[in-house]
Amino acid sequence: DMIGQAPGNGINGDYDGSYRSRKMLKYKKTVGDADIYASYLFEDSEYLPGNGLRYKRKGGGSLGLDYHLTTDLTWGAAWNYTRADMRNPDNGDSKSYDQNILGTALSWTPDNWTFSAGGGWYQNFLTTKKVSTDNYFAGDAWGIEYFAGYKFPVDQYAVKSIQPYFMGDRIEYVNGRNYQRIDNGVGISFQLDYGFRVDYEHVFTSSTDNLGDMNLVRLRYDF
Numbered sequence: 001d002m003i004g005q006a007p008g009n010g011i012n013g014d015y016d017g018s019y020r021s022r023k024m025l026k027y028k029k030t031v032g033d034a035d036i037y038a039s040y041l042f043e044d045s046e047y048l049p050g051n052g053l054r055y056k057r058k059g060g061g062s063l064g065l066d067y068h069l070t071t072d073l074t075w076g077a078a079w080n081y082t083r084a085d086m087r088n089p090d091n092g093d094s095k096s097y098d099q100n101i102l103g104t105a106l107s108w109t110p111d112n113w114t115f116s117a118g119g120g121w122y123q124n125f126l127t128t129k130k131v132s133t134d135n136y137f138a139g140d141a142w143g144i145e146y147f148a149g150y151k152f153p154v155d156q157y158a159v160k161s162i163q164p165y166f167m168g169d170r171i172e173y174v175n176g177r178n179y180q181r182i183d184n185g186v187g188i189s190f191q192l193d194y195g196f197r198v199d200y201e202h203v204f205t206s207s208t209d210n211l212g213d214m215n216l217v218r219l220r221y222d223f
Contacts, residue, residue, distance in 0.1 A: 001203075003183060004143030004169035005118075006080075006101045010125050011137075015047045017060050017082040018101060018125075037064035041082060051131045052090060058083040060099075076118075077104040086133045093133045097124045105145075112151045114165075119144040128177045138176025145169040149189070163189040167201070181207040187216075195222040 002008050006018040013019025023042040028035065041060035048054055060082035067075045080101040087094040105118025119142065126141040149165030168184040187201035199218040205211045 001167070001169060001183070002145075003181065004120070004145040004171050006103065006120055006122055006125060006143075009122070009127075009141075009143070009171065010099075011049055011055050011127060012047055015044055015055065015057055016084070016099060016125070017041050017057070017062065017080045033068045035066040035068075037066075037078070038062065046087075052088065053131060053133065053136065054087045054089060056085045056087065058085060058096075060084075072109045074107045075104070076107070078102075086136045088133050095133045095136075097137055099124045099137070101125055112153070114147065114149045114151070114163075116148075117144070117146040126171075126173065126177075135176065138173050140174035140176070141172060142174065143169065143171040151191075158193045160191045160193060163191070165189065179208045181205065181211070196220070197222070 007013040010016040010018050014022050021041060023044050024039050025042070026037065026039040028037050030036070039062040041057065043059050044057040046054045046056045060080065062078060062080040064078035065076065069075055082099040084097050084099060085094055086097065100123040101120060103118060103120035105116065108115040122141045122143070124137045124139060126138045128135055128138050130136065145168070147165060147167045149163045151161045151163040153161050165187050166185070167187065170180070170182045172180040183203050183205050185201050185203035187199055189197060189199045191197050197220040199216070199220070201216040201218070203214045203216065205213055
C-alpha cells in the first residue's frame with residue numbers, strides 16, 4: 001500500500017524524486033547478476049501544494065541496485081537526493097532543503113510463494129503538516145513494509161489465480177512531528193483474465209490520529 005515508502009508521503013512524488021519524476025534522465029545497465037540504475041533530476045517548475053507556499057526542485061539524482069542473489073531472491077537498494085526550495089510568496093520567506101531518501105528491500109518468490117520486506121530512511125522529506133517554510137519538512141523519519149502470500153492456480157471460470165496474503169507497514173517520525181502509523185492486514189487477490197485483478201483487504205490500524213481499521217477493495221488492470 002506504499003504507506004511505509006517514500007512515494008506518497010512527501011510533498012508530491014512527481015516533483016520530489018520519489019516516484020515517476022518529471023524532467024528526469026534515467027540510465028539502466030545490467031552487469032552479471034546486478035541491474036544498476038542511475039538518474040539525473042533536472043530543475044523543475046514550481047509546485048503549489050495548495051496552502052499558499054511554493055515548492056521548487058533545483059536538481060538532484062538517484063542511484064539504485066537490484067542484485068539477483070538467486071533466480072527467486074532479489075536484494076534491492078536505492079538512494080535519492082533532491083535539492084529544493086520552499087517559498088512563501090506573501091512575505092518572501094524561503095528555505096532550501098537537502099532531501100535524502102535511502103531504502104532497501106528483499107524479495108523472495110519460491111514456487112507459488114511471494115515474500116517481501118523493505119525499509120527506508122527519509123531526511124527532510126516527510127511533511128510536518130505545518131504551513132511554514134522553515135519547518136515544512138521533518139528532519140528524520142523511517143518506514144517499513146512487509147508482505148507474504150501464496151498463489152493458487154485456478155485457470156478456469158475467468159479466474160487465473162487466487163492469492164491470500166498477509167501485509168503490514170509502519171511509518172514513524174523521529175523529529176519534526178509526533179506521528180506514527182502501524183498497519184497489519186489480511187487480504188485475498190483474484191487475478192482474472194484479460195489483465196484484470198480484484199483485491200479485498202482488511203487492515204488493522206493503530207495511529208497517532210486514530211484512523212481505525214479499514215476495509216479496502218482494489219481493482220487493477222494491466223495491459
